[in-house]
Amino acid sequence: MTDIGRAERGGAAGPRDVAGRTVLIAGATSASGAAAVRVLLDAGAEPIAVGRDAGKLAPLATLGARVEACDLASAAEIGALAARLRADDVRVDGVLHLVGGWRGGGGLAGQTDTDYRFLETGLTALRHVTRAFDADLRAAASARLAIVSSTAVARPLAGGANYATVKAAEEAWARAVAQGFAKAARDAGDPLRAASVIFRVKALAGLEDRLAEAYAGLWERDAAEINDTVVEL
Structure with missing residues (x-):
């Protein structure tokens, strides 16, 4: 929603307020997505x-979220989603990336290409x-x-080498996004208004609400x- 649209609904959001922000939750059909x-x-x-x-998204629509069925591993489908939102005059203020999963075990010999390709989807x-x-x-x-990473990045184990490798790559990408935000603001002579943050967890089960609250709370601090x-949770 544009700032004009927000004003019509009761005023534009302030810089330290998540209210009124449009947040895309990527991989929202998990328990973490529902909590977010x-x-x-x-x-x-x-x-x-x-x-x-689409069937797993339906309960989130009942809660009040806009839902979009899309294969997030497809550049074409993501491009179509972005075009659809812009056609509806929707501009995204935030992204919470929850695409991922776990496959591992079996030591280094057990780190199969099939498992790696599954994890690489994130x-x-x-x-x-x-x-x-x-x-x-x-x-x-x-x-x-914000992305959700793992403490395994700091201490990778042989049985989780595929997983730790992919998570390390995701962290590198998120940090590159952060540098892009900073450079764009610096080149324009503007204050930094966008931030890229990495949440690390040992295991996400049981932390779904805490993760969602931590993400929403990012707007309470300067970019x-x-x-x-x-941030370790």
Whole structure:
């Protein structure tokens, strides 16, 4: 929603307020996605829940989120989604990237190519989503991107080598996005208004609400304070 649209609904959001922000939740059909939808709606934000399975998205629509069925690993489908939102005069202020999963075990010998390709989908989706909405985030009055990574990046194990490798790559991509935000602001002579943050968890189960609240809380801090940072939950 544009700033004009927000004003019509009761005023534009302030720089330290998630209320009124349009947040795209990539991979929203997980428990973490449902928690993010609930927390963001309660805070007055406008979540867009995105996932491949329209049936699994339906409960999120019932909660009040806009839902979009889309294969996040497909650059063409992400491009079509971005075009659809812009045609509806929707501009994205935030992205919460939840695409991922776990496969591992069996030591180094057990790190199969099949498992690696499955895990790599999370990185592919992150690349597509951030590229498709980069202009929106840079133009927003206050934007926040966050990914969910793992403590395994700091201490990779042989049985989780595939997983740790992909998560490390996702962190590198998120940090590159952070540098892009900073450079764009610096080149334009503007204050930094967009931030890219990495959340690290040992295991996400049981932390879904905490993650959602931590993401919504990113708007309470200046972008310059949190851009290119790692937060352990």
